[in-house]
Amino acid sequence: MEQLFIETINQHRGTIFKVCNLYCHESENKKDLFQEIILQLWKSFPSFKKYSNINTWIYRVALNTAISNFRRERKRPDKNMLSADAFEMPGIPDFSDQQEKIGLLNQAIEQLTEIEKAVIMLYLDEKSYDEIGDILGITNSNVGVRLNRIKNKLSKLIQINQP
Numbered sequence: 123m124e125q126l127f128i129e130t131i132n133q134h135r136g137t138i139f140k141v142c143n144l145y146c147h148e149s150e151n152k153k154d155l156f157q158e159i160i161l162q163l164w165k166s167f168p169s170f171k172k173y174s175n176i177n178t179w180i181y182r183v184a185l186n187t188a189i190s191n192f193r194r195e196r197k198r199p200d201k202n203m204l205s206a207d208a209f210e211m212p213g214i215p216d217f218s219d220q221q222e223k224i225g226l227l228n229q230a231i232e233q234l235t236e237i238e239k240a241v242i243m244l245y246l247d248e249k250s251y252d253e254i255g256d257i258l259g260i261t262n263s264n265v266g267v268r269l270n271r272i273k274n275k276l277s278k279l280i281q282i283n284q285p
Contacts, residue, residue, distance in 0.1 A: 123167070123168070127163075127164060127167050130167075130176060130180075131160060131163065134176065134177055134180045137177060137180050137181055137184065138156060138159050138160070138180065138184050139156070140243065140247065141155075141159065141181070141184040141185060141188045141243070142155045142156050142159070142188070144188070144239055144240075144243050145188040145189070145191065145192045145236070145239070146188075146191075155187070155188060155191055158187055158191060159183065159184045159187045159188070162183050162186075162187045163180065163183050163184075166183060174256055175253070175256075178253055178256050178257050181244065181249075181257040182256070182257045182258075182259075185240045185257065185258070188236075188240075189236045189237070189240065192236045193236065226280050226283055226284060227276070227280065229279070229280075229283050230275075230276045230279035230280045230283060231276070233279055234272065234275070234276075237258075237268075238268070238272050238275070240257075240258060241254065241258065241265070241268050241269060241272055242269075242272050242276070244257060244258075245269055245272075251265045251266060
């Protein structure tokens with residue numbers, strides 16, 4: 123079981139890193155959250171029933187852990203802005219116009235609630251409504267409604283933040 127768990131984590135570590143980057147800004151906090159997510163995955167691994175896709179299960183555990191951690195950390199007075207590294211995509215050429223747009227998007231995403239961040243991250247990760255609903259434990263129609271509201275909110279936030 124231990125070897126299967128290690129192989130599973132190694133195959134899906136990118137998913138865990140995305141969640142850590144979205145909810146933590148400092149390198150040490152990202153490492154701590156990563157370890158906490160791994161611990162929670164290990165604790166729940168024996169009870170994983172394989173009714174859902176393994177990546178869906180990992181997202182669910184990772185997001186629940188990150189959101190719980192975010193809520194604890196939010197009580198601390200020191201809150202930093204989302205770094206540009208959080209949504210950095212490897213292999214994309216460095217175009218300053220694109221970087222500016224990504225920066226505006228990052229600033230807008232930082233102003234969302236923790237649940238809204240989770241929904242938009244999964245959407246940007248090209249997850250289907252079914253997958254998003256499974257991961258977050260909400261209905262497909264609720265996913266659609268939330269995404270529509272989040273897109274409208276992001277649009278307004280980006281307009282406000284534009285120079």
